[in-house]
Amino acid sequence: MRKSKKSADAAARFETEPAEGPLLQVVDLHTHFHTGRGVARAVDGVTLSLERGQTLGVVGESGSGKTVLARSIMGLLPKSNVERTGSILFEGREIIDASNDELRALWGSQMSMVFQDPMTSLNPVMKIGNQITEMILQHLDVSKKYAGELALAQLKAVGIPEAERRLKEYPHQMSGGMRQRIMIAIAIACGPKLLFADEPTTALDVTVQAQILDLLEEQQRERFMAMILVTHDLGVVAGRADEIVVMYAGRIVEKAPTGLLFSDMRHPYTEALLRSIPKLSAPSHSLLQAIGGRPPDIVNPPTGCKFSPRCPYVHEKCTQEEPPLVDATSPDHQFRCWTPVGTPENRAALEANRAAGLESALAVVEDVLPAGVSTATETLPQVTTSHLRGGTINPKGSV
Amino acid sequence: MRMIFTKLVRLVVVLFVVTFLSFWFIKLIGGNNDLVAKMIPFASIEEKERVREEIGLNKPFFVQYRNWIGNFVTGDLGQIYTGSGANVASVPVSETIVKRLPVSLELMLYAQLLALAIAIPLGVFTAYRAGSKFDRGSNMAAFGLLALPQFVVALLLATYVGAKWQLLPTQANVDPFPLSPADNWQYMLMPIISLALAQIAIYTRLLRSDMIATLQEDFITTAKAKGIPAKRVLFRHALRPSSLTLLTVAGLNVGALIGGAVVIERIFQVPGIGGLLAASILSQQYLLTQSLVVLIAIFYILLNFFVDILYSVLDPRIRHARAVA
Amino acid sequence: MPAPSHNSGDDIVQSLVADKSHDSAVDEPMLYFAAVTDGPEIANIGKKRKGLGVGAWLSIIWLALLLTSSFAAPFLPIPDPINDVELPRSGGGKAVVIATPPSLDHLFGLDGSGHDVLSRVIWGARNSLLIGIVSVGLGLLVGGVLGNIAGYFKGKIGGFIGSVLDILLAFPQLILALFVVTVLGHTVANVTFALAIVSTPVLARIARASALSWSEREFVLAARAQGATHRRVIWREVLPNVLPAMFSIALLGIAVVIVAEAGLAIIGAGVKPEVVTWGNIIVGGQGELRGAAHIVLAPSLIIFLTVLSLNFLGDVVRARSDVRDSAL
Secondary structure (H helix, E strand, O other), rough: OOOOOHHHHHHHOOOOOOOOOOOEOOOOOEEEEOOOOEEEEEEOOOEEEEOOOOEEEEEEOOOHHHHHHHHHHOOOOOOEEEEEEEEEEEEEEOOOOOOHHHHHHEOOEEEEOOOOHHHHHOOOOHHHHHHHHHHHHOOOOOOOOOOOOOOOHHHHHOOOOOOHHHOOHHHHHOOHHHHHHHHHHHOOOOOOOOOEEOOOOOOOOOOHHHHHHHHHHHHHHHOOOEEEEOOHHHHHHOOOOOOOEEEEOEEEEEHHHHHHHHHHHOOHHHHHHHHHOOOOOOOOOOOOOOOOOOOOOOOOOOOOOOHHOOOOOOOOOHOOOOOOEEOOOOOOOOOOOOOOOHHHHHHHHHHHHHOOOOHHOOOOOOOOOOOOOHHHHHHHHEEEHHHHHOOOOOOOOOO | OHHHHHHHHHHHHHHHHHHHHHHHHHHHHHHHHHHHHHHOOOOOOHHHHHHHHOOOOOHHHHHHHHHHHHHOOOOOEEEEEEEOOOOEEEEEHHHHHHHHHHHHHHHHHHHHHHHHHHHHHHHOOOOOOOOHHHHHHHHHHHHHHHHHOEEEEHHHHHHEEEEEEEEOOOOOOOOOOOOHHHHHHHHHHHHHHHHHHHHHHHHHHHHHHHHHHOOOHHHHHHHOOOOOOOOHHHHHHHHHHHHHHHHHHHHHHHHHHHHHHHHHHHHHHHHHHHHHHHHHOOOHHHHHHHHHHHHHHHHHHHHHHHHHHHHHHHHHHHHHHHHHH | OOHHHHHHHHHHHHHHHHHHHOOOOOOOHHHHHHHHHOOOOOOHOOOOOOOOOOHHHHHHHHHHHHEEEHHHHHOOOOOOOOOOOOOOEEOOHHHHHHHHOOOOOOOOEEEOOOOOOHHHHHHHHHHHHHHHHHHHHHHHHHHHHHHHHHHOOOOOOOOHHHHHHHHHHOOOOOOOHHHHHHHOOHHHHHHHHHHHHHHHHHHHHHHHHHHHHOOHHHHHHHHOOOOOHHHHHHHHHHHHHHHHHHHHHHHHHHHHHHHHHHHHOOOOOOOEEEEEEHHHHHHHHHOOOOOHHHHHHHHHHHHHHHHHHHHHHHHHHHHOOOHHHHOO
16 A cells, blocks of 8 residues: 555565574674774674574673664665675575565565664654554555554553553653653554563663563564563573673674573673672662673673683683683574683683782672572572562553 | 733834834934924025924924824824925825835735745755765855845846846836736836845855754654654654744744845836835935834834744743743 | 653753754754855765865856956956946937847846946945955954853853844744834945844854853863863854855855845845946846846846855865764
């Protein structure tokens, strides 16, 4: 109906029978920005895959490339000064070389995104209802009236009270949590197979965060969507993701199924991320362990392991040669480290660094350190999620 | 509501001051008796005295001002006196203005529409393709146009299109309104283009810079991620929030052009308000000047008010902020 | 459910405060300033910010050439622009006065009275530039002082000055100038004075907006907290920061005034015709557009190049001092 001829042609490319295999396969993806200072390798050789209906958690600090990764996969980055290489297979079809016109047939209908800041992600001068229906009319061949009904149903599905009235309102008339629910309603309105959630709770009040995450999980289950949940908070993905990818300086430093990651983490950066989460089990007033140092400069990254300048277990080899991504106990679990956590080399490096007075090594507090492959690991995931879920009673309640 | 109320009060005060100042200023310059002497220098002494009586120049200043305001509100804008010796005739000012006003309005309206019709797509497109060759070229052109005075454009048009190639009529001094629309257009086209050209440059540059800012907003990425075609993203999502500055300038320009198009009116001999105002000053018909200045000020101020209301139509956030306040 | 409007109320205030479009201080002259000096920074397109760039140097060279030649006009080997010239005579000894198009002898041709147009343009530059520079200088002096005071003392004084400026700006500016010239007489001094009156509120408004934003910065508050007098704070802290904006706008202002002088001449309210100004040269040639367009085109071209150079330099100054966030 609304589809122009151009977009219909573009859609044809993607309306062939989907191939067998995973929903999404990313192979050796590089995203480089050409800046005034030089080339910024925001995503530097990422390989991952995602099955239908599954959740992948992408975790890292700001600057680790996780947001750029999500936008690279979706193809939302600007074309000028950005270079993407590698392969992105969506349902078995290559989309890295697709034009915007071709991708437009996928955006919203096959894959969509929930953004970080709901205060700025909705058009301030357009009614909520129009913001939903314009997309439905773009992708589905339905009447305006039916699109309106669909939009209403979506709002109800994401737990917006008085949905009829809200359709006629503007974003500024709603709270942040409500707006994020609307963003979710927009993202899922056309039944995408893959949903990107880019730090969907970072800009929200703590009390609302868990509600939004639960809503995402619930909708994902009901619609059998796959989800890529991007966050800086390991606690957010702990109870929700099937698999977790930890990113640092544009690279995957550790990748494992969620349970395995928490029970057998190998990379010092993963460990540091975990330590920086406040825990309910810890005595009150215990210090939070922030990760010392700064996130790496992706234009001029350090030689060797990118994390080495901040790593308490750093030794000579780390600063010279970058460790490859190797399998841990199973091929599902991969990491990139010369002195993985829990090994004798790791221990030795820490002792040596302490003796040398290295700040990051001295900052490591022994009691939360998973010495060997044991101690705190079992309690950690549970504890970390409970601090988020604690307040959740009625996920559809008022926001 | 309170915001609108305070604005209204402010407007009334400004209007009052403007009328008072122009009245006082002209009295000061003309001198009470001199005013008539300047208007009809060759009239007989008796006639001058009669006119003085008629205008009420013999009364105290504040009485004159009060009467003048009173008449003004009822639509009596005074008379234009001409003639010599004992033959002094008068024409109501309002009659002259009513004849001239539509010409000025047409000129101004079409110039604005033409400028906006070109500047909006150009501004949107150059913002969308910021940094491209087309964008750079268009910016250079706009910068050049800004340095090209309106009268130069007008003179060039008059020389080549009008005089040398004789494509369009010039120097006619005809009232374009009794003419058929086609003829009317023939007379008005060159003045309209002369006025519009510089504004195209201004509007394009303003819209472009606001659009570039808007296009970096998160909600534009959202719209893109929804699979909305680029054209719709630009015109439905980005244009409206980017158009407030443009609206302000366009509004102010409409106000400025109603009396400020003097030079263009003069070059093409278009009988508009600007030319009338200039002529009234040059021929020292200060009563006419007074009325015109006040009319233009009122127009300008009302226009500002109107632009203000348009803001809230364009941006619901302003609407609701006012409703709350 | 907590009222959502409560939550978003702050946002509205924020967005309104942040959004320049809703500021009542936005007016035409400031937006013209924004339009000329905004956005792509013509001066910097495709270039690093080091150095002045070719465009800026060309502008400076052009303006320097213009200034020196107009200063040196009496000493230049150019024909007399005003007094009667020896005209070519034909047959019966009667003077045949024909405007001649440009030639190698007369680069801009001759006008209807046999005067060399190039010479007239150079002599005209003396008066036109004088009018432009002096009137903007006066406007800058008065407007700058008023604007700085109004911007620094935000209370009643600022409000009063602001209202006065508003009222002055509500008059069509060319008409105001026309009025002043008509009353005072058509001399160079009076035209300069009239255009100074017109440019004062414009310059004052921009100085005010700039001073307003600077006087809220921490270092100004710090100076106040240390007990500095108002005069000292304005003089030492606010003014130095406002000056780049003022200088940038002054360059544009000179351009506008040069055009306004010609505009006044065209509507018959400029300097009296026997004085050579760019405007008067154009008016003189207006009647002969069909046969001798060069009389009008030559000064028009010179005005165009001058305005272009001034705008360009204004843009460069603006870009280098990053005036925009303080001016708007």
